Amino acid sequence: MGEAPREAAAVHDSYDRALPFGMHRVFGAMNVLGTLWILALMVLINLDVFGRNLLAAPVRGVTEMVSLSIVGIVFLQLADTLRTGRFTRADILLDRLKRTRPALGDALQALFHLVGLALMVVILLASWAPLAEAVRIREYVGAVGDFQAPVWPVRLITLAGLCATALCFALLAGMDIRRMLRRREAAA
Amino acid sequence: QQVIKLTAAAGHPPTFLWVKTIEDTFIPELDKRLAAGGNKYKVEWTRAWGGTLVKLGSESKGIADGVADMGIVSTIFEAPKFPLQNVSYYTPFGTEDMELVSRTVADLQRTMPAMADAWTKNNLVYLGGMSLDTYHIWTKFPLTKLEDLQGKKISAPGPSANWIRGTGAVAVAGNLNTYYEDIKSGVSDGALTFVTGAWGAKLHEVAPYITKVNIGSQFAGGIAMNKTRFDRLPPEVQAAIRGAADAWTAQYAKAQAAAAATLMQNMLQAGAKVSELSEPERKRWADALSPVGKTWAADAQGKGLPGSEVLNAYSAALVKAGTKMPRDWTK
Amino acid sequence: MSSVTIALGSLVLMLVLIYAGLHVAITLGLLSFIGVWLIRGDAGVAANLLAQAVSDAIASHIFGVVPLFVLTGFLVARADVGKDAFEVANQAFRRIRGGLGVATVAANAVFAAITGISIASAAVFSRVAVPQMLRFGYQPKFAVGVVAGSSVLGMLIPPSLLMILYGFLSEQSVGDLFTAGIVPGLLLAFAFSVAIVLMAWGRPSLVYRNGEVQPIADEALMPVGEMLRKMVPIVLLIGMVLGGIYAGFFTATEAGAVGALLALVIAVLRRKLTWRSFWEVLTETGHVTVAVSFLIICASIYTRMLAMSGTPQALVEWMAAAGLGVAAFLLLYVLLILLLGTIIDSSSIMLIVLPLMLPIAQQFGLNLIWFGVITVVAVEVGLLTPPFGLSVYVIKSTLGKTVDISLGDIFRGTAPFTLTMLVVLGLLLVFPQLSLVLLK
Ligand code: NA
Ligand code: NA
Numbered sequence: 001m002g003e004a005p006r007e008a009a010a011v012h013d014s015y016d017r018a019l020p021f022g023m024h025r026v027f028g029a030m031n032v033l034g035t036l037w038i039l040a041l042m043v044l045i046n047l048d049v050f051g052r053n054l055l056a057a058p059v060r061g062v063t064e065m066v067s068l069s070i071v072g073i074v075f076l077q078l079a080d081t082l083r084t085g086r087f088t089r090a091d092i093l094l095d096r097l098k099r100t101r102p103a104l105g106d107a108l109q110a111l112f113h114l115v116g117l118a119l120m121v122v123i124l125l126a127s128w129a130p131l132a133e134a135v136r137i138r139e140y141v142g143a144v145g146d147f148q149a150p151v152w153p154v155r156l157i158t159l160a161g162l163c164a165t166a167l168c169f170a171l172l173a174g175m176d177i178r179r180m181l182r183r184r185e186a187a188a
Numbered sequence: 189q190q191v192i193k194l195t196a197a198a199g200h201p202p203t204f205l206w207v208k209t210i211e212d213t214f215i216p217e218l219d220k221r222l223a224a225g226g227n228k229y230k231v232e233w234t235r236a237w238g239g240t241l242v243k244l245g246s247e248s249k250g251i252a253d254g255v256a257d258m259g260i261v262s263t264i265f266e267a268p269k270f271p272l273q274n275v276s277y278y279t280p281f282g283t284e285d286m287e288l289v290s291r292t293v294a295d296l297q298r299t300m301p302a303m304a305d306a307w308t309k310n311n312l313v314y315l316g317g318m319s320l321d322t323y324h325i326w327t328k329f330p331l332t333k334l335e336d337l338q339g340k341k342i343s344a345p346g347p348s349a350n351w352i353r354g355t356g357a358v359a360v361a362g363n364l365n366t367y368y369e370d371i372k373s374g375v376s377d378g379a380l381t382f383v384t385g386a387w388g389a390k391l392h393e394v395a396p397y398i399t400k401v402n403i404g405s406q407f408a409g410g411i412a413m414n415k416t417r418f419d420r421l422p423p424e425v426q427a428a429i430r431g432a433a434d435a436w437t438a439q440y441a442k443a444q445a446a447a448a449a450t451l452m453q454n455m456l457q458a459g460a461k462v463s464e465l466s467e468p469e470r471k472r473w474a475d476a477l478s479p480v481g482k483t484w485a486a487d488a489q490g491k492g493l494p495g496s497e498v499l500n501a502y503s504a505a506l507v508k509a510g511t512k513m514p515r516d517w518t519k
Numbered sequence: 520m521s522s523v524t525i526a527l528g529s530l531v532l533m534l535v536l537i538y539a540g541l542h543v544a545i546t547l548g549l550l551s552f553i554g555v556w557l558i559r560g561d562a563g564v565a566a567n568l569l570a571q572a573v574s575d576a577i578a579s580h581i582f583g584v585v586p587l588f589v590l591t592g593f594l595v596a597r598a599d600v601g602k603d604a605f606e607v608a609n610q611a612f613r614r615i616r617g618g619l620g621v622a623t624v625a626a627n628a629v630f631a632a633i634t635g636i637s638i639a640s641a642a643v644f645s646r647v648a649v650p651q652m653l654r655f656g657y658q659p660k661f662a663v664g665v666v667a668g669s670s671v672l673g674m675l676i677p678p679s680l681l682m683i684l685y686g687f688l689s690e691q692s693v694g695d696l697f698t699a700g701i702v703p704g705l706l707l708a709f710a711f712s713v714a715i716v717l718m719a720w721g722r723p724s725l726v727y728r729n730g731e732v733q734p735i736a737d738e739a740l741m742p743v744g745e746m747l748r749k750m751v752p753i754v755l756l757i758g759m760v761l762g763g764i765y766a767g768f769f770t771a772t773e774a775g776a777v778g779a780l781l782a783l784v785i786a787v788l789r790r791k792l793t794w795r796s797f798w799e800v801l802t803e804t805g806h807v808t809v810a811v812s813f814l815i816i817c818a819s820i821y822t823r824m825l826a827m828s829g830t831p832q833a834l835v836e837w838m839a840a841a842g843l844g845v846a847a848f849l850l851l852y853v854l855l856i857l858l859l860g861t862i863i864d865s866s867s868i869m870l871i872v873l874p875l876m877l878p879i880a881q882q883f884g885l886n887l888i889w890f891g892v893i894t895v896v897a898v899e900v901g902l903l904t905p906p907f908g909l910s911v912y913v914i915k916s917t918l919g920k921t922v923d924i925s926l927g928d929i930f931r932g933t934a935p936f937t938l939t940m941l942v943v944l945g946l947l948l949v950f951p952q953l954s955l956v957l958l959k
Contacts (some may be wrong), residue, residue, distance in 0.1 A: 022925065035801040038586045038808070045587070045776030049769045054373075056339060056358055063345070063361040066583035073576060073805070074812045086919060087542040088810055088912050090926045094540040108540065116545045119569075122552060126563075126570035130249075138267040138491065143346040144278070145483045146359075151268075156572060170889040197828060202874045203688055234522075234829040238688075238870030241826040245573045252569035254559065255827070366580075366770070368686075368693050369635075369678055374767015388694050390686060 012098040014175035015085030015110060023171060027079040027164055034076035041069055060114045061147030068141060075161025079168040082116075103183045111174035112167045120166035127162060131155040189227060192425065195234040197256035199244030202387055204406075205443050206260055206318045211235070213439040214411065218432035222425070229425050238289040250413050252311040258413035261312065264406065267347070269310060271488050272296075272303045273279070273407060275502045276319075278484035281474040282404035283511040284322035287441050292408045293317055300501070302494050313418045315433035317410035318440050318475035320382045321448035323348070323403035326395040327378030328371065331465070334472045343367050343379035351380060351403055354476040364370050364389045371395050382406075384444060389449040391458035398452075400464040401473065412438060433500070471514040481517025522558050527553045529824070530862065536643075536908050540937070547817035547907075551824035558827055565774045576819035577812050578771060581680065585638060586808040588776035589917065591782050592643030594801045596650070598786035600756065605651035605751035610746065613735050613759055617719030617726050619655055620665045621667055621712045623648045627669035628708045631676035633760050633778070635683075635771045637865075637902055638811065641670040641910045646918035656733030656914050660765030661718075661726045667910045667929065668711055668936025671899040675704035678771045681898065686890045688873045691887075699888045699954045703896065706953060707731045707943050725935070752785050803919070810916040811914035815864070818907060822867045831859060835875045845883045849948060852876055860901020864909065866900050889947075892954040896944050903937045905930050 018024055042061055052058040081087065097105030134140070134152040142148040196215075202208045215233060222229050236242075243263040244252030250256050263270035275296075276282065276289055283289060294317055297303045307314040313380075325331065329340070338356040349359035362377040367379045371394040376397050379386075380403065392398065411433055418426060430513070456462050465473070481499050488495025500518050507513060520528075529550040534544040548569060555565035595601050604626075605619060612618025623644065630640055654660035674681045677697035686693035715726070724730040739750075760778050763769050769777055772935040786792040792800075825831055838851055852872075859868045873894070880890050902910040911929045918924065924932075947953055 031802065031805060034809075035798075036805060036807045038590065039585065039801060042587055042590065042776050042779050045773055045779050049773055049777060052341070052360070053359075053768050056341075057358055058341070060359070060361070063580045066577045066580050070583040070585070070812065071578050074577065074809050074816075075573075077805045077809045078813060081806045083811075084806060085224070086806045086810045087544060088814060088915050088926070089540050089542045090537050091540060092925060092927055094539060095925075102628065108560070112541045112545070115541060115549060119545055119548050119552065122566050123548075123569045123573055126343075126566035127573065130570060130574060137268050143267065143349065144487045145478070145480050146346065146353075147351040152290060155574065162573075195829075201688055201870055203690065234827065235832060236826040236829075236876065238868055240870050241823050242571075246571055249571060253571070254561065254564045255568045255571065255823075283841055301586050365687070366685060366772075368683065369770055372694075373764060375768055375770050386685050388690065390691075393694050 001018075009181060012102065012105065013085065013094075014172045015083065019083065019168070019171045020087075020174065021171075024083055027083050027168060030076045030119070030164060031080035034073045037069060037073050037076070038150040041066060041073075061142055061149060064147065064149060066155050068149065068151070072157045075158045075165075078161050079164035079182070081166050082165055090136070103118050103180050106180035106183065108177050110173045110180065112174060114175035115171035117166055117173065120162055120169060124159065124162045124166060127155070131159055142168065190229050192229055192421070193231055193234070194257045195231045195236065195241070196259050197236045197241040197247070197250060198260040199239045199242060199247050199262060200237065200260065201239075205447060206411075207237050208361040209436055209440045209443060210260070210411070212431050217435040218386060218428055221428035221431050225424050225428060229428075241376065241517050248310050248412070250314060251412060253413055254417065256414075257417050258315075258411065260409060262409040264346075264408050264418065270306045270409075271491065271493060272300070272498045273306060273409075274347065275484075275498050276404060276406045278350070278481045279499065279503055279506070279513075279517045280323075280403045280477070281470065281514050282481070282506050283509070284402050284405055285509070285511075286319040286321060286405045286445060286510075288509050289319040289390070289405045289407050289507065290317045290437070290441060292502060292509075293319075295505065296498060296501055300494065300498060303498065307412060308415065311324065311414040311415045312416050315411045315413060315430060318408055318437070318444070319408045321384055321444060322405045323351075323380055323382050324386075324398060324400045325378055325380050326371075326386055326391040327397045327399065328395050329377065330397050330461070330463075331399040333469050334476065341376040343370055343376040343381075348380050350353045350480040354478055355473060356476075367391055368394055383448040383452050383455075392455040392458055393413065396460045398460050398462045400462065401470060402465075404434045409507055423482035435472065467514075474515040477515075479517070479519070482519070486519075520557060523830050525554050525557050526825055526828040526830040530802075530819075532800070533862070533905055535881045539746070541728050543907075544814045544817040547814075547821040551817075551820040552797045554824040556825060558824075560948075568823055572816055572820045572823060576816045581636065582812065583814070584775040585636075585726075585740050585811065586804055587779045588634065588636075588639035589780040589852070590777060590800070590804045590806050592646045592917070593794075593804055594779065594782035594786050595643070595756070596646040597796060597800055598752070598789050598791040599781065600752045600782070600789075601647035601690075602651060605648070605655070606741070607746045607749050607782070609651075609655050610735060610741055611746040613714060616723070616732060617653050617715040619648075619657060620661065620715035620719070620726070622665060623652070623665045624672075624708050624711045624715070625947030627666075627672050628676060628705070629757060629761075631672040632678075632706065633724055633757070633764065633771060633774050634673050635680040636676040637670045637899065637910060638675040638772065638913045639775065641666060641706075641913040642675040642811070642917050644670065645914045649914075649918065649922060652861065653728075653922065655684070656728055658724075658726055658728050658932070659922055660928050661931045662932075663914050663918070663922075663924060664934070664936055665711070665715065667903055667914055667933040669708070670910045670913075671940065672704055672708055672879070674895055674899050675700045675707060675892075677701065679895070681865055681869065681895045682891065684869055685894060688869065689877050689891060691891060695888050695958055696891050698957045699892050702953055702956055703943070703947055705939065706946070708806065710939050710943045711936060712790070714935055718935060723794065756785060785830040792939045804828050806920070807916050811913050813859055814912055815909075818864050818909070819867075821907075822863050826871070831863070831871045835872055839875045841877060845885070848879060848883065849893075851884075853893065853944065853948070855896040856894065857900055857904070859897070860898060861904045862907045864907075865898045865901060868901065869894065886951060886955065888958065893944070893947055896940065896947060900937060900940050903930075903933050908933070
């Protein structure tokens with residue numbers, strides 16, 4: 001867990017490394033599910049295209065499934081995308097700080113990750129009610145008498161993904177702070 | 189003078205008359221009524237149409253949450269929240285009289301608590317309803333008898349898929365935004381839709397055969413306000429809002445009917461070939477479908493809602509008004 | 520604090536926070552949350568708005584296929600299909616300075632006929648074209664600039680989702696709009712090519728890494744037979760996808776799935792794919808899709824906050840009431856769109872602006888098809904302009920760690936193409952015939 005103190009000086013951010021409590025494995029597993037889901041989408045749409053053209057048998061509900069799926073995929077993979085440092089940002093200031101004031105850079109990164117954590121918590125808190133509602137009214141996409149699929153699994157996955165991302169933000173902030181403290185120790 | 193700030197929203201852009209008439213009728217009418225009431229109150233509007241604030245399918249939640257204060261709720265895109273409001277989609281080949289459909293649903297909402305509850309449970313105050321002009325079919329091929337549909341792919345999403353299954357044609361998913369490309373590229377051979385929508389999508393350019401089937405005018409939703417917000421308003425403002433909404437309901441119905449007639453003429457002039465499906469063929473089409481009314485009612489009953497009662501009452505109201513239904517959907 | 524102040528304040532803070540390095544998506548989400556809270560005086564409403572956007576902003580068929588377009592691009596790159604094609608192009612265009620840039624523009628014009636969304640073009644070409652241009656000695660900044668610039672062709676050359684939306688809002692024929700987009704689309708591609716060649720001659724340091732062309736030795740030239748052989752996979756892939764769309768087997772939206780399957784088959788047949796590398800490609804596809812989608816969700820949240828503030832609406836209403844002459848109207852209209860384009864996504868701009876501007880355009884007797892072309896080009900400039908330039912963000916995400924280039928450098932590399940677009944926009948404004956020549 002974590003890197004040796006000696007390396008701290010060379011390490012400038014918390015991305016793409018092992019997380020405390022082995023959480024990177026959990027986020028990685030969620031990512032795998034999302035990846036398989038993308039593959040399933042490809043197969044599903046092609047089945048519809050081929051079924052429609054060769055057998056006059058379209059796969060009903062593909063449009064609805066694709067619309068729902070993309071939300072599920074994004075939130076399944078959100079935490080891992082964050083962990084691997086793939087959230088888009090401008091690095092100009094942070095890069096300069098890494099060279100000139102590394103401890104300040106660490107502090108700023110920690111602050112940013114805490115802001116991300118706060119935002120995720122806000123969205124999380126407001127996402128419970130829609131999930132409960134989706135279960136209560138048995139919300140579906142499609143239509144009665146035609147294709148129907150329940151909405152709650154995707155709402156649940158979204159919630160799980162938001163939780164994971166919030167946790168990831170928290171762990172990254174913790175790593176930033178620890179790195180900053182080690183830098184202080186090394187300097188002292 | 190007290191200023192009341194209100195945000196109005198809709199998932200559709202003002203190209204659609206139910207949105208346009210909020211701008212042209214509801215808002216001026218409300219201003220007029222408030223002015224006539226002694227100018228004690230004035231509404232300052234923020235308008236956000238076209239899904240820029242709340243998306244189609246999330247309108248009721250957006251208004252209930254207070255993201256917007258009022259606006260259009262398209263119940264057809266929120267069937268799980270408004271199951272009973274969609275009764276007209278499960279009684280196809282009904283009436284082309286939009287007014288009749290709107291009035292019938294309004295009556296049902298008044299008399300059946302389960303239907304009115306759909307609005308109040310969602311923290312909404314229902315102010316007035318709207319219907320779509322009757323559905324016809326736009327195709328690449330001439331259509332005079334049911335057999336012409338055999339093996340064809342017809343764009344018919346959601347509940348309208350039930351109007352295709354059994355005819356020998358295959359229902360293909362899509363929406364007004366995709367029909368044009370779908371038909372042009374051959375993904376489908378035609379679409380079931382209503383005149384005012386078809387004109388917006390320019391369907392006659394790719395599917396020039398318009399066959400008037402009269403699958404029926406459909407209840408599509410209405411104008412609604414956040415209940416918490418409404419209840420806090422002074423009674424005279426509430427009354428003015430209700431009055432303006434009534435004016436909106438009447439004006440929308442009139443404008444939509446006029447538009448449907450004009451736009452059908454426009455398509456004809458643009459080279460579309462318009463014909464009417466014969467009454468016997470229309471009956472054959474209706475008879476070919478599965479008992480969609482019963483299926484729908486059973487589904488609603490299963491959720492503890494009075495589906496059969498609503499279905500019976502709706503059909504009875506249409507028949508009582510003189511509609512000749514080719515098929516009794518309650519059976 | 521008035522709503523307009525809140526909206527403008529959020530804009531200033533956005534610039535500061537993005538520059539400081541807060542993740543762009545988080546910046547947009549955070550400012551929107553605070554903005555809505557201030558406008559409504561209720562944090563609960565703000566939180567609900569965010570949660571709502573999370574569940575519905577990308578929940579559509581059109582966004583759903585984005586990962587499949589990304590996957591297609593990655594597979595084409597992994598199977599060396601792109602590499603082969605660019606080797607051939609490099610040799611074929613070796614007498615033209617900036618030849619690979621021109622080839623990328625041309626390839627984008629062809630790809631534009633496959634897709635109706637610009638982010639698909641940006642994602643595919645970041646992985647296919649950028650590494651190849653780097654391999655042949657081009658500047659990273661230039662390579663990404665070409666890809667960002669030419670990604671806008673996707674919306675001009677039919678099919679185009681923005682044209683369909685405009686058709687709806689303006690009651691104009693979608694077919695006419697598609698036709699009207701062809702010449703401006705080709706003109707834009709031509710203008711990009713001219714700009715590339717001019718840059719390569721006039722300021723080679725902008726185009727080449729060492730400021731000079733990397734020559735090909737005569738003995739290294741491929742024989743014609745080898746060139747043809749190397750082109751087979753790409754021609755097959757594009758031919759089958761284009762053919763499939765025009766024969767009516769599938770739509771441009773579904774083309775992502777079919778393209779991915781075909782690319783997969785080609786990669787397997789060429790033995791370029793192991794289980795391990797296939798898995799890497801899939802994981803990478805996921806990360807890119809997520810980074811882009813999350814950005815789109817947060818941009819949608821920001822647009823909703825702005826809509827709630829009423830600021831864009833007020834701007835449009837002010838313009839509508841200003842009683843302008845036709846020339847002033849057109850100029851201000853384009854400026855307004857360019858301004859909104861810096862922060863708002865393409866279709867939202869059209870939904871905000873057109874309902875009030877179309878009646879004015881009609882009063883002036885302007886040709887609404889031409890007006891549509893102008894609108895779409897002006898709106899698409901926004902894909903390239905900071906702080907929120909979606910094409911640039913897509914490129915940044917797609918490149919990931921394969922190419923080390925900062926967001927700022929991508930924007931800088933894109934700038935010449937943004938300027939070229941503005942020049943073409945000017946031409947289209949002055950010469951309506953360019954848009955209307957193919958009609959009637
Ligand atoms: Na295109
Ligand atoms: Na922009």
